[in-house]
Amino acid sequence: MSLNTRAIAALGAVVVVGAATVGTSVAIASGQTEHSSHRATLTVGNSSIVADPLCFNGGSPITEDLQQECQQKATQALAEGTLPTRDVVVSDRVGVGVSPNVADTGWWAFTNGGSQGQGGRFSLFSYAKGPTFSGSQPASQVLNASGKTLVTVVEGDKNSDNPVAVWYFQLNTQDS
Incomplete structure (x- = not known):
């Protein structure tokens, strides 16, 4: 069974959206809404x-x-x-x-x-x-x-x- 390019693109989109959601959730959970360059x-x-x-x-x-x-x-x-x-x-x-x-x-x-x-x-x-x-x-x-x-x-x-x-x-x- 082979994956077609639409399935690969859809899977990639899910991974990117999931990673962005996790990253945003971690930042919000820690109370950090922007990067601080002086820490x-x-x-x-x-x-x-x-x-x-x-x-x-x-x-x-x-x-x-x-x-x-x-x-x-x-x-x-x-x-x-x-x-x-x-x-x-x-x-x-x-x-x-x-x-x-x-x-x-x-x-x-x-x-x-x-x-x-x-x-x-x-x-x-x-x-x-x-x-x-x-x-x-x-x-x-x-x-x-x-x-x-x-x-x-x-x-x-x-x-x-x-x-x-x-x-x-x-x-x-x-x-x-």
Whole structure:
């Protein structure tokens, strides 16, 4: 038995319509109606969370005034518990990823954890252009003693004083 070209075309149309329906359904179900080109992802163990920047000036450098507002927004969000959050145990590994266009601009990431010899700050990813993932670090090295660790991701050119975008995540240390 052979298929004729009409049957093949009809089958192809069903596959294309089905794929489009599934793709649209996934986007609607996740609340994503359009693509965001400025995203950061925090990975803890086998789970991750994706966020838009807390501070963003449409792709232009964030001015000094906007940086002050950004820090106030971050402080308030941290106090209210509204930052994107992940639970972590010390045996987990932690990493950060960014969208390709963020990587093209350049980015770095750090936590307010780490040893006092590091100034109470741990670098998850030193400044670089191109790579989209920091690699994963042992959580035991990136966490601070308070049980709540702030992860900061910054997009910007290292030769500029003003970042382009800033993301904040919170890690909540759990008992193993």
